[in-house]
Amino acid sequence: MSRSSDVRDIDALERLRAALDELSHRLGADGETLRASVRHAQSYFAEDAPRYWRDQVRIAERELTQADQRLRNKRSAARPGDAAPATEEQKQVNRWRARLRLANDKLRACRPAAVRIDQAADKCMGPIIQLIELAGTSLPASVSELTQILDQLGKYRDP
Secondary structure: OOOOOOOOOHHHHHHHHHHHHHHHHHHHHHHHHHHHHHHHHHHHHHHHHHHHHHHHHEEEHHHHHHHHHHHHHHHHHOOOOOOOOOHHHHHHHHHHHHHHHHHHHHHHHHHHHHHHHHHHHHHHHHHHHHHHHHHHHHHHHHHHHHHHHHHHHHHOOOO
């Protein structure tokens, strides 16, 4: 080796190595977080939301039946010729009918939403996996190579 080479700032390369190492760790963690978020979204739209809205349909059907029964009881308890004021009971029946319609609409919307989420997830997962592989393989290999270069430069600088 020639002693006339100019090796001045190995510290800058050390900082680069440390930054690449940190980047590798952060990208790996962020990639795993992204992958988990995508999987969570898929699970939510494929399983959790339909289960929730099926439960809401059952609740609304049960409550509507009960509200309808209360309305019929109120109307039948009136004496012939008397109009029973069943406005509150009628409001409850209307509310539960509206809730049942909403729950059924949401339940029907779950399947197409799950398909769209799966399609979007498929598009996202490729780049996410590439990011994770970069963080787990390529960047650590670069850090290792840079470490070897720094070791050689250190030997050159401090014979």
